[in-house]
Amino acid sequence: MDPSAPLWTVLGNLPAWWWALLGLCMAGFALLRGFVRERPNAARERGLRALAEQCGEAESASEQASLDTLRDAPRAARQRASRGPAGSHALYRTPWYLFLGDSAADLPRLLSVAREPAPIAHDGIWHWTALRSMVAIAADPAVVESPDAPRTRRAWCHALLALAQERGRLPINGIVVCVDARRLQQERAVVAADAARLRRGVDHVASQLRLRLPIHVVVTGLQALDGYATVRAALPDAVRA
Incomplete structure (x- = not known):
């Protein structure tokens, strides 16, 4: 040659x-x-499926119907992401964040005051909202307050399985822990108990999804504190909620 x-x-x-x-x-x-x-992805889904089976069967037809529809919300979010010119490749372009908090944190109100919120679905155990920069998944307060209740545990395990099925490579991009400002003013033992419950919820999600996730903390209910109006008025318009 x-x-x-x-x-x-x-x-x-x-x-x-x-x-x-x-x-x-x-x-x-x-x-x-x-x-x-x-x-x-396959190992994650197998593990979550086994965990869901360990939680037992639904106790009623209405509970089973609720479990059967848990996949609707992540599927709707996935379809929403694929409507653009990038198609299915856009699934991971907009981050999905899981919001955890108790009743005092009032996650629905937090997301409702965000700029241009677009509700996707509200299926009992979670509330999905499309924001300009993310998809926000607000877990029901029961996930933090009573995670061992059979019905809550079943629903949450099936919810995590639905996330893994619909967004396999990266079910969520991170976890947002929400704490009410007034709860932080309680006695040390009360704050420690709240922190332990939130930590347990975060650890459970991270371990079951088999991901190392960034954790963000948001303090809600600041408007109820003395001096809030004064501080807010001093902020530039661009940073006001």
């Missing part, structure tokens, strides 16, 4: 079996890459 020959001439002179071998190698590499990429 002439070493001075153009590259396309050299490639054109290669035997057919060489191209067949190259194609076979590329196909094998693609299959291996897909297997390695999807293996954690």
Whole structure:
């Protein structure tokens, strides 16, 4: 073979079996890459499915109907993301954040005052809202306040499974822990108990989804504190909620 020959001439002179071998190698590499990429997703889904089975069957037809519709919200959010020109590739472009908080944190009110909120679904155990920069998933306060209640545990395990099924590679991008400002003013033992419950909820989600997630803390209910109006009036318009 002439070493001075153009590259396309050299490639054109290669035997057919060489191209067949190259194609076979590329196909094998693609299959291996897909297997390695999807293996954690499959393991996550198997683990969550097993956990959901351990929680037992629904106690009533209405509870079973509620469990059957838990996948509707993440599916609607996924379809919403794929409407643009990027299609299914846009699924991970807008982050999904899980909001955890007790009744005092009042997550529905927090999300309702966000700029241009667009409700997606409210299916009992969670409330989905599309914001300009994220999809916010507000867990029901029962997830924090009574996580061991059979019905709550069943619903939450099925909810996490639905997340893994609809957004396999990265079910959520992070967790937002919400705490009411007035609760932080309570006695130390009360604050410690609240913190322990929230920590348990965060640990459960992270362990079951098998993800290392960023944790954000938001203090709600600041408007009830003395001096709030004065501080808010001093802020620039651009940073006011």
